[in-house]
Amino acid sequence: MPESKQPSPRLVASRAVQLVADKGLNSDNALAEAGLAKLTDPRNASFAKSICLGTLRWYHQLDALLSMLLDKPLPRKNRDLHFLLLTALFQLSKTDIARHGVVSETVSLVNVIKKKWARGLLNAVLRNYLRQADKLEKRINNSATATSSHPEWLLTILQESWPNDWQEITAENNKQAPLSLRVNCLSNSRDEYLELLKSANISCSSSEIVASGITLETPCPVESLPGFNDGQVSIQDIAPQLAASLLDVKSGQRVLDACAAPGGKTAHIFESTAGNLELTALELDPQRLQRINQNMQRLGFEIEVLEGDACKTESWWQGKQFDRILLDAPCSGTGVIRRHPDIKLLRRKSDIERLAALQLELLRALWPLLKSGGKLLYATCSILPQENEETIDKFLAREETAIELNIDVHYGQSRQHGIQILPGDHNMDGFFYACLQKN
Numbered sequence: 001m002p003e004s005k006q007p008s009p010r011l012v013a014s015r016a017v018q019l020v021a022d023k024g025l026n027s028d029n030a031l032a033e034a035g036l037a038k039l040t041d042p043r044n045a046s047f048a049k050s051i052c053l054g055t056l057r058w059y060h061q062l063d064a065l066l067s068m069l070l071d072k073p074l075p076r077k078n079r080d081l082h083f084l085l086l087t088a089l090f091q092l093s094k095t096d097i098a099r100h101g102v103v104s105e106t107v108s109l110v111n112v113i114k115k116k117w118a119r120g121l122l123n124a125v126l127r128n129y130l131r132q133a134d135k136l137e138k139r140i141n142n143s144a145t146a147t148s149s150h151p152e153w154l155l156t157i158l159q160e161s162w163p164n165d166w167q168e169i170t171a172e173n174n175k176q177a178p179l180s181l182r183v184n185c186l187s188n189s190r191d192e193y194l195e196l197l198k199s200a201n202i203s204c205s206s207s208e209i210v211a212s213g214i215t216l217e218t219p220c221p222v223e224s225l226p227g228f229n230d231g232q233v234s235i236q237d238i239a240p241q242l243a244a245s246l247l248d249v250k251s252g253q254r255v256l257d258a259c260a261a262p263g264g265k266t267a268h269i270f271e272s273t274a275g276n277l278e279l280t281a282l283e284l285d286p287q288r289l290q291r292i293n294q295n296m297q298r299l300g301f302e303i304e305v306l307e308g309d310a311c312k313t314e315s316w317w318q319g320k321q322f323d324r325i326l327l328d329a330p331c332s333g334t335g336v337i338r339r340h341p342d343i344k345l346l347r348r349k350s351d352i353e354r355l356a357a358l359q360l361e362l363l364r365a366l367w368p369l370l371k372s373g374g375k376l377l378y379a380t381c382s383i384l385p386q387e388n389e390e391t392i393d394k395f396l397a398r399e400e401t402a403i404e405l406n407i408d409v410h411y412g413q414s415r416q417h418g419i420q421i422l423p424g425d426h427n428m429d430g431f432f433y434a435c436l437q438k439n
């Protein structure tokens, strides 16, 4: 079949990695642009996706390996070969795909990209790697960036912030995230849903941390989950499922979810009060806002969804204060790297300062909207203190009406302010929570 109709999954993967590394696209958009949809056989699509995500996960290590195998970096016009080599090195060093197949299939792609002259180069580099794999892998042990496969700036912050944990954090970041579910308690109890999973031969375990949580033994496509389309269950890691109980919503209260898309926590708050509340979901990005509407439609929930900027409350707020505010702030996503390995390539050190300033601005803008005695839960999926306890510290230093409430739980680590869940803790994503009350 011509390449335009049914491309090679390996080529789709390598083009996607190039789009992430060179053009700054996130992995979903990069895979889409690289032609994932043209892979009509789901096995090919999932193969392309796994090579792309695996290469991104090990990018810094594979790049170090490749630079040892090349006399000099490939010129700009041949960056496509660089990425073909990286994806091949990923398959050779991190998977058990037959080696001769990886080499021959990768080399054969030079015909598709019309660079037949590169056949010898690709062959030589990959065979050279196979001959010297042990020696080369020992050599990269000298570099923490290469062994941990994290960018230097992030590794430095992790080492400074988590001197006892950074090695475990980076190891957890390089694992594949589990698939966890949130049972919609308005449709069925967790026990009832566990029975449905059992009938569908899906092995799983119940979360001991949240009553709604289930983690699958092996991830599966959402379409194979019983009752997914009817809203009986949603995909959500266990750590974000903590938000609904930490927010402590009581029936009849007015609640604002200030940064709501795609609406996972909004829906959980609704479920936890059986819809007996006045819930407003606010979102800045109109495209992401559509995802809130789609999710609410799938679940059959009716709530108020507003498009607006949480920093500019005068443009959407009608003046009636809220009992509860959830601020699930935009952040670096450094707690969910195991789920989104592209974060290691896309984030820059300078992003952290910008995000911390935005988080503080959001807190300050939303505070006047909270009733006296009301609670605001601040959450991020970041593990960087600058975005978490330091943001709360700056906020509390200037806001006399705010007090911090203790979060007394048996998971995560208590910090100067709030609690930090590190990735892998009880198999959860990395998350930060701090609960503030208006005095």
Ligand SMILES: C[S@@+](CC[C@H](N)C(=O)[O-])C[C@H]1O[C@@H](n2cnc3c(N)ncnc32)[C@H](O)[C@@H]1O
Binding pocket: 240, 258, 259, 260, 261, 262, 263, 264, 265, 266, 282, 283, 284, 285, 288, 308, 309, 310, 311, 328, 329, 330, 331
């Ligand atoms: C961490 S995500 C929220 C995830 C969501 N709470 C959930 O559980 O599904 C942060 C969201 O905040 C939105 N956002 C960023 N800046 C915002 C602002 N100034 N006002 C409102 N929403 C904003 C982003 O577009 C993004 O959808």
